[in-house]
Amino acid sequence: MRKIGIYPGSFDPVTLGHQDIMRRAFSVADVLIVAVAENSSKTPLFSVEERKDMLRAEAELLRRSGALRGNAEIRVESFQGLLVDFAEANGAGFVIRGLRAVSDFEYEMQMAGVNARLDPALSTVFLAASECHQFIASRFVKEAARMGGSVGDMVSPHVAEALAARFGPPLHDRKKP
Numbered sequence: 001m002r003k004i005g006i007y008p009g010s011f012d013p014v015t016l017g018h019q020d021i022m023r024r025a026f027s028v029a030d031v032l033i034v035a036v037a038e039n040s041s042k043t044p045l046f047s048v049e050e051r052k053d054m055l056r057a058e059a060e061l062l063r064r065s066g067a068l069r070g071n072a073e074i075r076v077e078s079f080q081g082l083l084v085d086f087a088e089a090n091g092a093g094f095v096i097r098g099l100r101a102v103s104d105f106e107y108e109m110q111m112a113g114v115n116a117r118l119d120p121a122l123s124t125v126f127l128a129a130s131e132c133h134q135f136i137a138s139r140f141v142k143e144a145a146r147m148g149g150s151v152g153d154m155v156s157p158h159v160a161e162a163l164a165a166r167f168g169p170p171l172h173d174r175k176k177p
């Protein structure tokens with residue numbers, strides 16, 4: 001039987017940190033459902049559809065890089081309501097979450113605990129962020145792009161383009177008058 005895992009998040013926008021977790025999730029999953037949470041309390045920069053489009057493009061990059069072997073499959077979805085309900089409806093046995101430094105730990109453990117109370121059959125699998133991606137967060141990427149910083153080291157080129165379309169190109173890329 002294929003092992004189905006769900007990687008939920010805001011992905012506003014998807015970063016190289018997310019991409020790395022998606023890639024390594026295939027060490028435990030055969031099918032990975034990357035799921036944009038629609039009812040997050042955060043006010044997003046990108047719409048759900050835009051975030052899904054960016055995730056699909058990211059999945060395509062992973063496919064082309066050879067990260068998906070054999071019958072491995074990646075799906076991009078969005079969901080409202082409880083993650084445990086979405087997981088059950090999709091036959092997923094576990095949730096994938098990425099863990100950066102200590103700051104993620106408390107929140108992630110609490111969320112895993114709540115989900116385990118709601119559905120004891122659903123496990124949370126934590127994948128440690130790679131050292132080079134420890135400090136990448138969607139929030140900082142948006143902040144940097146908004147202020148004219150170059151974000152090419154933190155996101156894929158298509159995401160950098162989407163950010164440039166919102167905020168204008170990075171300052172050092174702009175042509176001098």
Ligand code: ADP
Pocket residue numbers: 008009010011012015016017018021040096097098099100104128129130133134135136137138
């Ligand atoms: P959420 O709003 O649910 O925190 P995010 O899109 O910020 O959604 O993150 C989704 C998941 O990806 C979380 O488990 C988060 O810890 C993880 N994550 C985010 N950035 C990174 C990164 N740079 N490296 C590893 N995991 C990350």
